[in-house]
Amino acid sequence: MNGDESAGRSRWRWRSTGRQRSQQEVILMLLCALSIPSILPFGIYRLLNGAWMSAAVDMALVLAMSAVIVHVWRTGRHRVASLGVTIFYSAGMLATVYLRGVSLVYWVYPTMIAAYFVLRPTLALAINSVGLLILIAILVAQLATINLATIIVTIGLVNLFAYIFAYRTGRQNQELHTAVERDFLTGVGNRRALERRLAEHAQERRPQLEASLLLLDLDHFKQINDQHGHAAGDQVLVRLAELMRRHTRSSDRIFRYGGEEFAIIAAGASLIAAGHLAEGLRAAVAAATLLEGHPITISIGVAFMDKAHTPADWLAEADKLLYAAKQGGRNRVCVAPPSVHHAEGD
Ligand SMILES: Nc1nc2c(ncn2[C@@H]2O[C@H](COP(=O)(O)OP(=O)(O)OP(=O)(O)O)[C@@H](O)[C@H]2O)c(=O)[nH]1
Numbered sequence: 001m002n003g004d005e006s007a008g009r010s011r012w013r014w015r016s017t018g019r020q021r022s023q024q025e026v027i028l029m030l031l032c033a034l035s036i037p038s039i040l041p042f043g044i045y046r047l048l049n050g051a052w053m054s055a056a057v058d059m060a061l062v063l064a065m066s067a068v069i070v071h072v073w074r075t076g077r078h079r080v081a082s083l084g085v086t087i088f089y090s091a092g093m094l095a096t097v098y099l100r101g102v103s104l105v106y107w108v109y110p111t112m113i114a115a116y117f118v119l120r121p122t123l124a125l126a127i128n129s130v131g132l133l134i135l136i137a138i139l140v141a142q143l144a145t146i147n148l149a150t151i152i153v154t155i156g157l158v159n160l161f162a163y164i165f166a167y168r169t170g171r172q173n174q175e176l177h178t179a180v181e182r183d184f185l186t187g188v189g190n191r192r193a194l195e196r197r198l199a200e201h202a203q204e205r206r207p208q209l210e211a212s213l214l215l216l217d218l219d220h221f222k223q224i225n226d227q228h229g230h231a232a233g234d235q236v237l238v239r240l241a242e243l244m245r246r247h248t249r250s251s252d253r254i255f256r257y258g259g260e261e262f263a264i265i266a267a268g269a270s271l272i273a274a275g276h277l278a279e280g281l282r283a284a285v286a287a288a289t290l291l292e293g294h295p296i297t298i299s300i301g302v303a304f305m306d307k308a309h310t311p312a313d314w315l316a317e318a319d320k321l322l323y324a325a326k327q328g329g330r331n332r333v334c335v336a337p338p339s340v341h342h343a344e345g346d
Contacts, residue, residue: 025078028118032065032085039065054099061092076203082118089114090131098138105151108135109158116166125163132156183256185234186241194255194263198311201265211305212274214264215318216244216281219297219330221260232291233260239290240298247284248277263318271304275335278302282333297331304336 043058068081093111096104112131115124132155139148181193189197201211218224218240225233237260244254244262251267266274278300290296301321305314321334328334 021076022078024082024118025072025076028078028082028085029069029072031114031117032069035065035089036062051100054096057092057095057099061089064088078118083123086115086119086124086127090127094131094134094138097135102139102142105135105139108155112155112159113162116162121163121166121170124166125159128155128159132159186238186256188241188244188262189253189255191255191257193253194257194265195311197253197255197265198305198314201305202307202311210268210270212266212269212271213303213305213314213318214266214274214278214281215257215301215303215315215322216262216264216278216298217300217322217326218260219299219326224291224294224296228291228294236290236296239288240285240296243284243288243290244281247281252277265305271302271335271338274302274304275333278333278335282331286331299325299330300333301325302333302335304339306339 039058040062043055043062046052046055046058065085068085072078072081089111093107096107108131112124112128115128118124119127132152135155136148136152139151143151181189181196183190198213201209218236221233221236224236237256240262241254241256244264248254248264248266252269253265253267255263255265257263264277266277269277282298282300285296285298288296299322301318301324303314303317303321309317317336321336325332325334
C-alpha cells in the first residue's frame, strides 16, 4: 500500500468512526433521511399515474437527499450541503405548488421550518422570505385575496416563531459551549477545549497551516502551595495565564491542561518560531513577579503538530520534552529535533 492510499484510508477511518459528529451534521443527515420515505411514495404514485414532471421533481429530491447523506457521512462537510439542500428543497417545493396547484401548499410549512434546523436563523429567514415572494407570485392569480392572505400570514407566523426559537437556542448553545470549554480559575480554555482544537488541526486539510504545541509546567509548584497556601497558588496560576496572554499572538490558543500545567497551540508556528516563543515565555516568567518574595520559573516542551501523527502523539511528544526540561534542571525549554517534515516547513 503506498503513502497516498494509507493517508486516504486513515482519513476515511477518521471521518467515519474516529470522530464525534457535530450536531449540524447529524441533523442534516437525519433531515435528508426522513425526507426520503416522505417523498418517495408520492413520486412512485405520480409515476404510476403518468404525472411525469411532478414525479421527476420528487425523484430528483430523493436522489439529491441520498447524495447529500453519503457526502456528509464520508466528508463531515455540512455547511455548503445545508445551503444546497435548503435551496434545492425550496425550489422543489415551489415547483410542486406551481405544477400541482395550491392543494400542495402544505409542503411549504415543513420545508421552511427545516431550513432553521440546518442554517443560521438569519440565512434561513432570508431564503424563506424569497421563497414566500415567489409563492405569492405563483398563487396570486389562483386564489381569492382572503385565502392568499391566510397563507401569507400563517407562513409568516411559522417563520417568525421558528426564527425566534432558533435564535434563542443558538445563543444558549453558544453560551453553554463557551462555559463548558473554559477553565473557571484562569479563564483560558480547559482540557476539553484543547482536545477539540487538536482534533480540528488533525482534520485541517491545508498542509500550509502548520502549528506547534507547547506544554508548560510550573517548577516546584507544590512548594508554593505548601509555603504560601493554596489561595496564593491559585493567584500564581491566574497571573501566569495573564502573562501568557500578553506574550502570545491573538491567533495562539492557551489552555489549562492539568493542575499547574498549561498548553499553547501556536498557530502558523514552525518548530523554530515556537522555540523562540517558548524561550520568550520562559524568560518573561523568570523576570516577572508572579508571587511576592518567591521566584517562579516554568519548564516547557515544544512539539510540532505534524500531520503524519495524531493529537495523542503530539501531546506525548510535548510531554516527553517537558519531562526532559524538568530533568535538565527546570527553568528551561526543550524543543523537538527537526524531522524531514518540520525542516520543510521552517
Ligand atoms: N493552588 C493550586 N494548586 C494546584 C492546583 N492544581 C494542582 N495544584 C498543585 O500543584 C502541585 C503539583 O505538584 P507536583 O506535581 O509535585 O509538581 P511540582 O511541585 O510543580 O514539581 P515539578 O513539576 O517537578 O517541578 C500539587 O501540590 C497540587 O496540589 C490548583 O488548581 N491550585
